[in-house]
Amino acid sequence: MRFDELELEDSLLQGLDAMNFQETTPIQELTIPVILEGKDLIACAQTGTGKTAAYTLPILNRLIKEENRSDTVKAVIMAPTRELAQQIDVQFEGFSYFLPVSTVVVYGGGDGSLWDQQKKALRLGADVAIATPGRLIAHLQHSDVDLSQVKYFILDEADRMLDMGFFDDIMQIVNKLPKDRQTILFSATMPPKIRQLAQNVLRDPVEINVAVSKPNEAIMQAAYICHESQKMGIIEELFSKPVLHKTLIFASSKQKVKDLAFTLKRKKFNVAAMHSDLEQSERESVMMDFKNNKIDILVATDIVSRGIDIDEIGLVINFDVPHDPEDYIHRIGRTARASAEGVALTFVSGAEQGKFHRIEQFIEETIYKIPLPAYLGPAPEYNPKAFEHGSSKGRGRKPSGRSFVKKKNHAKREGGSN
Numbered sequence: 495m496r497f498d499e500l501e502l503e504d505s506l507l508q509g510l511d512a513m514n515f516q517e518t519t520p521i522q523e524l525t526i527p528v529i530l531e532g533k534d535l536i537a538c539a540q541t542g543t544g545k546t547a548a549y550t551l552p553i554l555n556r557l558i559k560e561e562n563r564s565d566t567v568k569a570v571i572m573a574p575t576r577e578l579a580q581q582i583d584v585q586f587e588g589f590s591y592f593l594p595v596s597t598v599v600v601y602g603g604g605d606g607s608l609w610d611q612q613k614k615a616l617r618l619g620a621d622v623a624i625a626t627p628g629r630l631i632a633h634l635q636h637s638d639v640d641l642s643q644v645k646y647f648i649l650d651e652a653d654r655m656l657d658m659g660f661f662d663d664i665m666q667i668v669n670k671l672p673k674d675r676q677t678i679l680f681s682a683t684m685p686p687k688i689r690q691l692a693q694n695v696l697r698d699p700v701e702i703n704v705a706v707s708k709p710n711e712a713i714m715q716a717a718y719i720c721h722e723s724q725k726m727g728i729i730e731e732l733f734s735k736p737v738l739h740k741t742l743i744f745a746s747s748k749q750k751v752k753d754l755a756f757t758l759k760r761k762k763f764n765v766a767a768m769h770s771d772l773e774q775s776e777r778e779s780v781m782m783d784f785k786n787n788k789i790d791i792l793v794a795t796d797i798v799s800r801g802i803d804i805d806e807i808g809l810v811i812n813f814d815v816p817h818d819p820e821d822y823i824h825r826i827g828r829t830a831r832a833s834a835e836g837v838a839l840t841f842v843s844g845a846e847q848g849k850f851h852r853i854e855q856f857i858e859e860t861i862y863k864i865p866l867p868a869y870l871g872p873a874p875e876y877n878p879k880a881f882e883h884g885s886s887k888g889r890g891r892k893p894s895g896r897s898f899v900k901k902k903n904h905a906k907r908e909g910g911s912n
Contacts, residue, residue, distance in 0.1 A: 538680075
């Protein structure tokens, strides 16, 4: 469906045209009409499906059609992290370029001047407040912010917010909102705790599910079964040739992120690290450089696994197996966005085989196991039975037409590889 087939205002369509937005994604086609009708909504969609535009566009449309007081906040959007809040704001700015709509992003960090800027915008009545829960709570307690005129309340990445322990904060914010409002909840997964939250904050919601908890089919998934000590060798093999696409490498700890980035920098790769030790300004600078192709490889903790909208990432590498299947989906969802294709590789050590097998069971798919280059030595057998009950489904189907690793001209050692 085309955007101009929806009941959107001409001034909003003008902004979409300027950004070259023409065709809706499935989640946009299903949710925009529901939100335009003023109904509460709970929507489940995987990352990279255009869910941010699915609620920003109809909310903008309703704001410009209504007569609103200029000194009140009309819409509140909750996001789990400052990075996602900033990304939502970027989309609002783009879509509302030709519209008289104001936004304020409310998140922690920074100095006192940032707090004062947020306080001023909230009290003067920005049309849309995009906020992390903790920071908005702080402003409600100390800045005399009035949310009594809010008409639209949106929870983005709701499952992530609950994972981070924000349930009580969300309910505290809800208690400051008028009961007569439209509430919209987006989540990548739909566990029982999301159902509980929905019962507390939504009224007779329309429910829409799009590809619940399954990786994008455009992502070519594969794995290396290896010893922990072989992982860096695989990295060196993968990057023995020039990097052709943006690459995102996830590691389980800040120290691993630092070590990986240091090793790749020594090998003259254009690489940067992203972790929680960085100041907010440093994190924003790194993300901007990665987005603008000044960085080829970004090594990160899960701080960027959700909600960051960066196109043209061709390869995602899980240096460590994620703890939860949902985290795996969010990590690899950074590639194959906006109808593109992508590759996701996971390094699986012996101790991680149980976790990896649970991921395969969760996504109902057997991920192809790439043989290790012989010069790296024998690989462990893939035998998740040794780590959990349940049998492996085998090696899976080899992706046709793709060669992930080319062997170097090294002397081969004895021992097979999995």
